Amino acid sequence: MTSTRDDLNAFLDYPQIEVPHAATGPLAGLTLGVKDIFDVAGHPTGGGNPQFPGASKPATATAPSVQKLLDAGAAYVGKTQTEELTFSLIGQNVHFPHPVNPKARDRVTGGSSSGSAAAVAGGLCDIATASDTGGSVRGPASFCGLIGLRATHGLLSLEKTMPLAPSLDVFGWYARDAATYEKVADVMLGEAPATLPKLRPLRLAAFDALVIGPDEAAEYARMIAIVESVLGEIRQAPSLSFSADDLYWMFRRIQAYEAWAVHGDFVSRTENMDPAVRARFEFGKTLGCEVAAEETRKRNAFRAEFEALLGADGLLILPTMPGAAPQSASTGDELLDYRERALRLLCLSGLSGLPQITLPLGTVHGAPFGISLIGPRNCDRSLVALATRIMDGI
Secondary structure, three states, rough: OOOOOOHHHHOOOOOOOOOOOOOOOOOOOOOOEOOOOEEEEOOOOOOOOOOOOHHOEEEEEHHHHHHHHHHOOOOOOEOOOOOOOHHOOOOOOOOOOOOOOOOOOOOOOOOOOOOHHHHHHHOOEEEHHHHHHHHOOHHHHHHOEEEEOOOOOOOOOOOEEEEOOOOOEEEEEEOHHHHHHHHHHHHHOOOOOOOOOEEEEOOOOHHOOOOOOOHHHHHHHHHHHHHHHOOOEEEOOOOOOOOOHHHHHHHHHHHHHHHHHHHHHHHHOOOOHHHHHHHHHHHHOOOOHHHHHHHHHHHHHHHHHHHHHHOOOOEEEEEOOOOOOEEEEHHHHHHHHHHHHHHHHHHHHHOOOOEEEEEHHHEOOEEEEEEEOOOOOOOHHHHHHHHHHHHHHH
């Protein structure tokens, strides 16, 4: 059953405009939602805050990554909701009715690409753009039963896109099925190689252990078995010299420092802001250049170690999120606890800049639960093809 816009709160109430797209092409016949951080000529770019400068005037040109999809034949149907300045993982923007998770209506969609995930999962559009700084492609995809790729950092254009933390920001998209995801991947990444490389699947015990409880662990084990049926045995990798907590704080400090540098002036002048979002920005205000330099030094060391672990053929398998989406009625403290646990899983790809794809293979407590693959730098197209192979085997 197809949901209505009012039912899911996925799209923003901007005036309908005609956005030209190619009449033919590989994406002809598919509809496209665009997260409200990407410029679309004729529409404002609100960034999830009514006072954001882009919210009061239409953009004059379309973001190149969005234009690629239009030129391939996708038909634009509207702007989708985003978390405030994209600085959240939950999907509950205080300025707008919260998007509804079509696959688990009593649970959150995840953010910041909340509207895009709800729109695609609910059948309101075939594909929708997303972005990922701390997990904003991967988290909502896991929560809403979608495929989602966090691309290799810098591989896809973010021109004419609202930034958050530039050394972490990447472009992404959603689709409900692997065939559609492959079509978009052909446009954005080029065609898949004729022969997929033979990859060496690995696990890291410290990150597997971040699932919330025994039900999640059991479902994750079932998903592991599905992946092993395609890839072969997944071996335990030696522990990293950085703990999950080390990486979490490294990520938090780098993200907050950059976010304050990008948006600090706006945050300082704006009264109308979610206090929790403001606090994340203001944490960045407390961090000096020396802290940023030290965290960057540590990130470079982690990146070298992680890339050496994977080499040219390693593939890390891990839970995308700690479990199913939190209940929409969860307390602020419960959501914060979940967010901080999730970031310990999500920060591996963000800090390393390596691509990660999440697959909707699991269900726990009646809600979607994804499993992820992190591969070597620039193996993005092979990751999408590998995801299709795994999902075809279900």
